[in-house]
Amino acid sequence: xxxxxxxxxxxATSGSWAVKYRPQKLFDVIGQEAAVTEITGSINKxxxxxxxxxxxxxxxxKTTIARLIAKTINCKTFDAxxxxxxxxxxxxxxxxxxxxxxxxxxxxxxxxxxxxxxRLSKLGPQLGNLRIIFLDEAHRIGMDAAPAxxxxxxxxxxxxxxxxxxxxxxxxxxxxxxxxxSVALNxxxxxxxxxxxxxxxxxxxxxxxxxxxxxxxxxxxGGYVRDSIQAxxxxxxxxxxxxxxxxxxxxxxxxxxxxxxxPEVDINNAAxxxxxxxxxxxxxxxxxxxxxxxxFIPLANKLIAFNQYLIDVITTTSSPNIYFSAANKLFxxxxxxxxxxxxxxxxxxxxxxxxxxxxxxxxxxxxLRQDLQFFSMPRSMITAKLGLLAHKGY
Ligand SMILES: [Zn+2]
Numbered sequence: 001x002x003x004x005x006x007x008x009x010x011x012a013t014s015g016s017w018a019v020k021y022r023p024q025k026l027f028d029v030i031g032q033e034a035a036v037t038e039i040t041g042s043i044n045k046x047x048x049x050x051x052x053x054x055x056x057x058x059x060x061x062k063t064t065i066a067r068l069i070a071k072t073i074n075c076k077t078f079d080a081x082x083x084x085x086x087x088x089x090x091x092x093x094x095x096x097x098x099x100x101x102x103x104x105x106x107x108x109x110x111x112x113x114x115x116x117x118x119r120l121s122k123l124g125p126q127l128g129n130l131r132i133i134f135l136d137e138a139h140r141i142g143m144d145a146a147p148a149x150x151x152x153x154x155x156x157x158x159x160x161x162x163x164x165x166x167x168x169x170x171x172x173x174x175x176x177x178x179x180x181x182s183v184a185l186n187x188x189x190x191x192x193x194x195x196x197x198x199x200x201x202x203x204x205x206x207x208x209x210x211x212x213x214x215x216x217x218x219x220x221x222g223g224y225v226r227d228s229i230q231a232x233x234x235x236x237x238x239x240x241x242x243x244x245x246x247x248x249x250x251x252x253x254x255x256x257x258x259x260x261x262x263p264e265v266d267i268n269n270a271a272x273x274x275x276x277x278x279x280x281x282x283x284x285x286x287x288x289x290x291x292x293x294x295x296f297i298p299l300a301n302k303l304i305a306f307n308q309y310l311i312d313v314i315t316t317t318s319s320p321n322i323y324f325s326a327a328n329k330l331f332x333x334x335x336x337x338x339x340x341x342x343x344x345x346x347x348x349x350x351x352x353x354x355x356x357x358x359x360x361x362x363x364x365x366x367x368l369r370q371d372l373q374f375f376s377m378p379r380s381m382i383t384a385k386l387g388l389l390a391h392k393g394y
């Protein structure tokens with residue numbers, strides 16, 4: 001575990017470098033050259049599909065690319081020139097351009113929302129070349145709402161383009177998926193993130209920065225470029241504001257700043273406590289862990305994922321091939337250490353005998369995850385079910 005430096009982190013203006021260094025054209029987006037080449041090629045040939053489906057992990061640039069597609073298509077020169085009337089209307093602000101609508105499906109997943117958008121898709125553009133509707137989190141389109149999208153997606157008017165984005169294409173309803181041209185986005189490599197950070201460090205004339213510090217941030221960001229830029233800005237405020245010169249300390253600050261930028265940290269922390277509580281027969285730890293969170297479905301998902309990791313560790317000879325962000329890695333290591341410290345290593349982590357126990361816990365977690373959707377007191381459910389498991393054994 002990394003110790004937090006004992007200095008208060010100066011609060012950075014949220015996301016100001018992330019805004020300042022936001023890509024202005026499709027080719028400015030880092031780490032997605034193949035996807036960008038494909039999309040730009042279609043725009044240049046004026047041969048667009050009726051709908052794009054952008055899919056890839058969190059932070060790989062789906063929203064940025066969707067907005068830049070809209071900017072490029074509605075630019076007078078099809079180049080996101082930045083100076084024409086359409087480009088000047090800021091696409092990143094709600095209602096910035098009348099022909100671009102960005103919808104978070106998580107907030108608007110009902111049938112009425114879908115019908116409203118379908119009606120809107122029939123209207124022609126007001127200022128730009130096309131009307132573009134961007135459905136973010138598209139896997140959250142509900143079964144009842146899906147039929148309303150089918151015809152508009154399949155046969156939109158010539159002046160209409162849909163862009164869908166999702167982290168989870170497998171959850172997207174098949175009839176919707178089959179109507180879209182799929183564009184896979186890669187996790188952004190550490191090298192690409194590093195190059196971006198180097199560029200910003202140069203522009204901002206950060207004389208105290210060296211490659212090691214930037215590498216720490218790039219590595220810890222787990223492919224999430226915006227987090228890495230925000231982290232660099234925080235470190236800069238902190239180092240420059242506090243006159244810090246010690247390189248080891250700056251490195252620690254860099255690592256901590258990326259973890260504090262990761263919203264998963266609280267959930268990971270709670271999940272670590274709860275799983276350790278189960279395997280160490282410590283119901284109190286489970287109650288403590290559950291007391292830390294307000295959002296229980298992500299917690300249940302994380303519990304299942306971490307437990308699956310433990311299963312993978314003992315059932316595969318090589319190390320499991322799961323993508324872990326820096327925050328995930330940190331908490332996974334903490335969980336393993338907690339278990340090993342109590343001599344659980346032979347039983348839980350490595351031993352053949354423990355597979356039954358792990359599977360048993362997994363089964364409880366999966367049921368718990370299902371039940372959580374229908375029960376209004378999730379904390380009680382988690383502490384009761386898992387606490388009893390820890391108390392009575394598996
Ligand atoms: Zn323009």
